[in-house]
Amino acid sequence: MAKTDKDILDDAKLDTELEAFFEAGCAASPVPSDALMAAIVEDAQTHQPTSQTVAAPAQRRSFWREFLSQIGGWPSVAGMATATIAGVWIGFADPVQLETWSGGVVLSGNYDGAETIYSTEDLAPSYFGTSLIIEEEG
Amino acid sequence: MALDAYAAGSDEALLILYGNGDPSAAQILTARLAPRVLGYASRLLGGDRAEAEDVTQEAMLRLWKQAPNWRQGEAKVTTWLYKVVSNLCTDRLRKRRSVDIDAIEEPADEAPSVVDGMMQRDRAEALQDALMQLPERQRIAVSLRHLEGASNPEIADVLEISVEAVESLTARGKRALAAALAGRREELGYGEDR
Known part of the structure; x- marks a missing residue:
């Protein structure tokens, strides 16, 4: 709400009336005792952060330690080692069972023949979209 | 340094x-x-x-x-x-x-103060008594504005209200102070200042 001229006059009159009291009040401000000042400074020293806690320098890590933390630590290394050994074993041992599982694709290298074993619909039933199914039912 | x-x-x-x-x-x-x-x-x-x-x-x-x-x-x-x-x-x-x-x-009050003379001290005491009769927020607003020299925006921050509300609070506080001190002005030699 904007002040009217009367409000401004009233404020000025009030300030004049109270001025001497405010001046006396300001002059009567208590002076802190030496004991209080000493206690405050002591508190300040007790709770002052050391420069170490303010800015702890970042520790430099070696390349291998950093690499290890990036790939997920020692469990990831174990997983990768297992996968590597399995790959080498498959390469050398030429296991027949694996050939059976893959339908003669993996070890024979006969990728053209794969189409006769698996049709596209077997591997990706949604490949042709739903329109064909609707047509069939249709 | x-x-x-x-x-x-x-x-x-x-x-x-x-x-x-x-x-x-x-x-x-x-x-x-x-x-x-x-x-x-x-x-x-x-x-x-x-x-x-x-x-x-x-x-x-x-x-x-x-x-x-x-x-x-x-x-x-x-x-x-x-x-x-x-x-x-x-x-x-x-x-x-x-x-x-x-x-x-x-x-x-045992501490040394810089009040010069009995009348000044009496006025300061009268003001203190009158301040204590004010509602809390009026006391804070008037003290900060007229005794600590804080600006209205600063007081608004302290009280978490708008600057307009501070102005209103201070004005009401001063009116109440003037009313509380009215009876003591002659007694405290207020008339001699003018």
């Missing part, structure tokens, strides 16, 4: 220096801020010096603890302190009200 250079620094700059582990900043800040905090606390607490000293130490302690997390440019250090002191004093006044009010002795 020489102490003279510190003395020229702002409160905020000194607080950041303190937060960074500088040993001298706290002394300058204490010398600069403790008297203001004590004066303000004393006014809000009706002149009870012992309690005002406790509040001053507590408010300054909170400032030291706040230093490492101080957000630059967000608030003035004095405004932050006035807010803390206002809250601490409000808590103490509430506790005091819940205790038997007659059991509290009239505070004896």
Whole structure:
């Protein structure tokens, strides 16, 4: 709400009336005792952060330690080692069972023949979209 | 850094220096801020010096603890302190009200003050009595504006209200003060000043 001229006059009159009291009040401000000042400074020293806690320098890590933390630590290394050994074993041992599982694709290298074993619909039933199914039912 | 250079620094700059582990900043800040905090606390607490000293130490302690997390440019250090002191004093006044009010002795001000002459002292006491008759928020607004020299936006920050609300609060406070002091003006030699 904007002040009217009367409000401004009233404020000025009030300030004049109270001025001497405010001046006396300001002059009567208590002076802190030496004991209080000493206690405050002591508190300040007790709770002052050391420069170490303010800015702890970042520790430099070696390349291998950093690499290890990036790939997920020692469990990831174990997983990768297992996968590597399995790959080498498959390469050398030429296991027949694996050939059976893959339908003669993996070890024979006969990728053209794969189409006769698996049709596209077997591997990706949604490949042709739903329109064909609707047509069939249709 | 020489102490003279510190003395020229702002409160905020000194607080950041303190937060960074500088040993001298706290002394300058204490010398600069403790008297203001004590004066303000004393006014809000009706002149009870012992309690005002406790509040001053507590408010300054909170400032030291706040230093490492101080957000630059967000608030003035004095405004932050006035807010803390206002809250601490409000808590103490509430506790005091819940205790038997007659059991509290009239505070004896033993500390040296710079009041010049009996009349000035009587006026200051009359003002203090009148301030204590005001509602709490009016007392805070009037004290900050007219005794601590704070600006209206600063008071608005302390009380968490708009500047317009501060103006209204201060005006009502001053009217109430004038009414409370009206009967004592002649007695306190107010007429002689004019």
